[in-house]
Amino acid sequence: MNKTPSLTTLRWDAEFPVLRLEGSGAESFLQGQTSADLSKNKDELIHSCWLTASGRLRALLEIRFDESGADVMVLAGDANSIQQGFDQVIFPADRVRLLSRQPQRRLQTLSDQESSEVIWHDTTAALPELWEQRPIADADALERWRLQQGWPGGDGELSGETNPFELGLSHWVSLSKGCYLGQETMAKLASKGGVKQQLRTWSSTSPLVQGTLLKRDGARAGLITSVLPNRDSPGCIGLALVRRQHLDATSLQGPTGEELILQRPSGFQDPPQPVAS
Known part of the structure; x- marks a missing residue:
């Protein structure tokens, strides 16, 4: 029932x-x-x-x-x-x-x-x-x-530079049906584990804007793609594309030291894992 x-x-x-x-x-x-x-x-x-x-x-x-x-x-x-x-x-x-x-x-x-x-x-x-x-x-x-x-409906996520695996949409992509527009690239990404970044939700008590570069220990770690100011409290929440080597981080820093707390979006589906040869 x-x-x-x-x-x-x-x-x-x-x-x-x-x-x-x-x-x-x-x-x-x-x-x-x-x-x-x-x-x-x-x-x-x-x-x-x-x-x-x-x-x-x-x-x-x-x-x-x-x-x-x-x-x-x-x-x-x-x-x-x-x-x-x-x-x-x-x-x-x-x-x-x-x-x-x-x-x-x-x-x-x-x-x-x-x-x-x-x-x-x-x-x-x-x-x-x-x-x-x-x-x-x-x-x-x-x-x-x-x-x-983690619904990637904003222009920061649909920038013309992202693919479905980076945005958590692996369940919207078939790897077994016949040829379709973009299929060859998706198959290569799936077989080689070649996704260079993934979408993450973040929150901060500091004001930030779309397009801000994020860092971790001084190294470039990601890019803010969406921002929503909190209605009743300081700061904002948003989405960011985080580089693969920094996906283990629980926080990143803005350009002047602002702290962003990261979370995996609740609707995000992980990219396919490459099959070991």
Whole structure:
């Protein structure tokens, strides 16, 4: 029996752009363009990444299949770039058409104590009672949850220079399905353990800004990618990309000695470990 969600759980309630792929070739086309294995669990929402050919993360996607095609929601990233990128590589033999982009309401629970629930909801319909009773998270609460989870939705994380393994998204990447955009790089990173940095949550009693370089005993150790000032106390929290050789540190220093306490984000999935030969 499923556990009844707490009515005090906050909800993330927002609209996101959705690209519609119509046609029998939708699954095959998306298999070649995104990182997850879309042949599994097609009756559920599937998380996947859109990468460059060199494995850099460009967008975070949530995909829903139906009998006539698929809807691709852009959770983070530039929807225009994705639309243009898909359109440039669709050919008649793909048996799929890219339709006009539409907004879609999406709701997600933001409780650390329970598994996160997600629904796509018709904006013209009334919410189910359980969802209606969940308070909507304000911008501060939503950003605090994102930072604690390590959800890499900010422009500091989606900088065009990071890959999914660095950002804790290894569960969004298939290493066993066929070829897809960026697959060769992801396979090399997985086989060689070549991730040079990982995302970490931090807190500090000092004011800091995005882009600040972090140090450990004078050596460069990381870079702040997101910052949220505390609402009722001094200092701030945020996300930082920490270099591999400093991942054992429990704290790092800012440029003038500010102390940052590090934690592994609660939603972070470790990169694949290389298989010993």
